[in-house]
Amino acid sequence: MKLHPQLIQKQGKNEFVVLSIEEYESLTRLVEDYEDLKDLREEKNRSQEQKPVPLKTVVKELGL
DSSP, X not given: OOOOOEEEEXXXXXXXXXXXXXXXXXXXXXXXXXHHHHHXXXXXXXXXXXXXXXXXXXXXXXXX
């Protein structure tokens, strides 16, 4: 992705960045995808630490 930021300075220092709406939305989707992937990996690691429950036990506990 190629960004075309416009920097706005205040007292000679970069203070703000302006992006086109397309670039902003693209960055937003990218960050959301990253967060989803991070959450998925964390959940995968947590699930590997859990002891599996046999199907018979689940059926019995649910009264099915």
